[in-house]
Amino acid sequence: MPRRATIIEVAREAGVSKTSVSRYFSGERDKLSPALCERIAAAALRLDYRPNQMARGLKGGRSRLIGMLVADIRNPFSVAVMHGVERACRERGLALLVCNTDNDPELERTHLGLMAAYQVEGLIINASGSPDAELQALTDQGMPLVLLDRELGTVQADLVGLDNARAIDLALDHLAEQGYGELLYLSEPPERASPRRKRLTRFQEGLAARRLAGEAYTMSGSDEEMQRAIEAFLTRSAHKGSGDVPRALLCANGAVTLAATRAMQRLGARLGKTGLMGIDELDWCALIDPGITTLAQPTEAIGQQAVASLLAKPNSQADAKARQHRFEPKLIARGSTRLTG
Amino acid sequence: MPRRATIIEVAREAGVSKTSVSRYFSGERDKLSPALCERIAAAALRLDYRPNQMARGLKGGRSRLIGMLVADIRNPFSVAVMHGVERACRERGLALLVCNTDNDPELERTHLGLMAAYQVEGLIINASGSPDAELQALTDQGMPLVLLDRELGTVQADLVGLDNARAIDLALDHLAEQGYGELLYLSEPPERASPRRKRLTRFQEGLAARRLAGEAYTMSGSDEEMQRAIEAFLTRSAHKGSGDVPRALLCANGAVTLAATRAMQRLGARLGKTGLMGIDELDWCALIDPGITTLAQPTEAIGQQAVASLLAKPNSQADAKARQHRFEPKLIARGSTRLTG
DNA sequence: TCGATGAATGGGAACGTTCCCATCATAGGT
DNA sequence: ACCTATGATGGGAACGTTCCCATTCATCGA
Known part of the structure; x- marks a missing residue:
């Protein structure tokens, strides 16, 4: 059973350093000479190489994962919004980790911990309970947060939903x-x-x-x-x-x-x-x-906006005020x- | 902004080695003395420690992630099955990575690669196209696979669905x-x-x-x-x-x-x-x-069975024949x- | 009394990446 | 011709975990 190729093997195959291969796959191709790029591309293709996201996530915290917490996945509204979220993530090269809480606050807390453990880069939350404390802890650690549809008492976060x-x-x-x-x-x-x-x-x-x-x-x-x-x-x-x-x-x-x-x-x-x-x-x-x-x-728009809000880092501290995006x-x-x- | 505590910090706080802490959190508590367990538990609580799944996944390949590929997430049938899958995963301490292909074979291939990159431990697939080659490559690497509802030409994998x-x-x-x-x-x-x-x-x-x-x-x-x-x-x-x-x-x-x-x-x-x-x-x-x-x-049952099949390793090679679970x-x-x- | 057995614990290397820094050309300004 | 900026490339340490192995210490049968 053949194991997945690693960056080192690609580097050897292409006769370059792993750093260069890393650069190639991290979107810094413009820093490499065309000749190098070509050799790396060929070698990667030959070995069917794919970067290991786990390793990536470990090093720089760039898990490329977005977490979404849904209160009730059997609600067509939630699914429709999820469709928009998923689409927006895809366009940005992000993967989506979806958890359903079945409107159970206890489960919600568990899943919040789970997502944190997977180092998600942002969290879209359609709350079932009031996990204020947990969420505050996460935001304090710098986790971007967007509330979907439902506001949450003390949590200072952007909200996207219906007007x-x-x-x-x-x-x-x-x-x-x-x-x-x-x-x-x-x-x-x-x-x-x-x-x-x-x-x-x-x-x-x-x-x-x-x-x-x-x-x-x-x-x-x-x-x-x-x-x-x-x-x-x-x-x-x-x-x-x-x-x-x-x-x-x-x-x-x-x-x-x-x-x-x-x-x-x-x-x-x-x-x-x-x-x-x-x-x-x-x-x-x-x-x-x-x-x-x-x-x-407008469920699709709501979903897309949720991701957009998540990724829009506030540029100044004063700018960090919670925003609301209300749709007609x-x-x-x-x-x-x-x-x- | 406080960073998440690591296993080393817990070890120091508890006055034990990181190995012991690792054992504690990997379900090998019975190998530790009650006294040690207690100290680790206390320290972990104090530091609000959670194991980093990315690091875990990197080392032993134990990502605790299951991937699910859905052809059309807006289909209530798919969602209902997904609900069952999600529940079954939860009961086993697994997280679920869901991708929607919107019935686009191209997207399906992309997402298949994505899930592999996240080192999912198993894949539940409701196919839209015929990604036979990609799937064969994955099974060859030892990736457990379950087909949901739709069979796939040459791929040798368990199937769960309606009779x-x-x-x-x-x-x-x-x-x-x-x-x-x-x-x-x-x-x-x-x-x-x-x-x-x-x-x-x-x-x-x-x-x-x-x-x-x-x-x-x-x-x-x-x-x-x-x-x-x-x-x-x-x-x-x-x-x-x-x-x-x-x-x-x-x-x-x-x-x-x-x-x-x-x-x-x-x-x-x-x-x-x-x-x-x-x-x-x-x-x-x-x-x-x-x-x-x-x-x-019986959507819930189908979802649960999909996970069960995924996790049921065939004990002998001869046993590896593709099974079918057909529901009434x-x-x-x-x-x-x-x-x- | 002694080595063998085994349980409890710890040290350190690996996992596959990224990123900082070093190296080495090459070119440009004096 | 020299010194420095600039751009391409590579080496190696880190990320947080697991797991193999080593160590310690008590127990036990001879």
Whole structure:
């Protein structure tokens, strides 16, 4: 079983020093004479040589590895962003080490340690818990950090994600415009994840200005529970003073949209007559009968920006302030928010 | 900015040799006296020491890294399997390096080289092209290899995936049982991916025994093209000798199911009256009106088995024959294959 | 009592790179 | 012609770990 060739063997084969070979493969070819380059290239090809990244990482700390911590890898949004991250890494010659925490803070801590052990050059984090201490320790050691989607209490790091306020505003405007007057906002428990909090409060703040009535429901438990909440919202008598105003559901993310759609079907509610709208565009939103209106996140752009932010070293210390990159959602209007009345 | 502590510093802090510290962290604690263990543990804790995986990987080749090459990371099936792989790795203290090839054979070759450069200890491959030569080179160097879902011409390696024959048989039985007599099999181009070929031929072989009429359509181009094919299938006159037999569509995988569902909606065909069934269970299959019947793959199990196979060293040379682990799909019957007529 | 056995520990070389520094031409300014 | 800058090249130490071997010391059978 042939072992992989080393830099020394290439050097011998080419009749040059290992330093020159190292230079050749570290992108310093311009420092070498064309003749040397050619001989090295030939020798490397003959021996099928590839630099050993482990050894590289050991010496200069240049592991060329980026770590990405994903809270839930089965969430299509996360995967879409990951696709962008992966692409951006590839363009820069970086490899991506992905860890999934399954929303388990304990696992998150473990994986954070793991990535550090692999000397990743940067970390993109879609947090599940609040590993503030661990992250602070890492940044203190000079590890570049970017937060994805979710902010984290005390950690001073760039953040890339959706412009949540804008998203809620767009949603409220659209729903109001379409004639819905009473809204039910559906969300997963907001305590942990900052975007959920942000969206929820913006929802509540945004009602008055648009003369909308609304309330929020946090789905803590089962689908059935949420179904009951929706039923209560839909069947109870109208708010005082208003006639029977059309009602609509606003879903905080893709998972909620899925659950809400399921509930609506079980209740036999007609989409459109009862409005339904969600943040996150999914494969099937166009397929459910009149189509479900969504706010699509520019996932690819978010992923690319995450890597860009990671690699943009702040040039001055004063410049090291945490930046935020907020992306605009795109409204995809469909039948679920059309009162065909 | 404090640098990460090294093994030498821990050794000094604990007043022992670096060898002992190394032993402590390499799971050879039983070779050390309890007193030593205790001192090392304390020192490591004080300095917040973590072994540097790069250095580890360099010395003994023990990178503790598993590489996974995914043809299309946005395919929910791939992600679900990846979830299983990731979990299995975690349980064994392995980290996972994931690369997405976006179905680009060129990129696949690049990434294969990348993973080799990181000294991964094993490779799980969901191939997009046919990197036979590269893979053969790797196996020759003793790299454990497992093929996921897709076979690869000449490469001698274990394979983990669905029992495709069984899946098609189940589908045909179900459709026949439900009263459908003429079938249209929809698939993406089969030349590249072995499961597509296998499913297609099994479909064709299986028709006669069940007295079914059937044909296959390969969607090479646009959605519209496929829509026309479906329309032609649904509207043309019945086969000679038979009356007007109920017709059904069978989709080779999740992506096809999505496209077919879209087409059916555009054609205004009622699901159930026209049968629809697909391989791969997806979030939304229960949501489309009468529900779409699917064959669910045990993705988690497949992922776990992939890692298990990878790590199971063949004990004898004769034992090194390529093994196949074929998993049973599970039928999830819904309205789309119910003739409510 | 003595060498053999074995367990606990430590010293040092290797792993494959990068990078600092030294060397050696060659050219340019005086 | 000499001294210095400049550019190409090579030698060797480091990076943090593992692993082979050596050492020490106690135990044990004869």
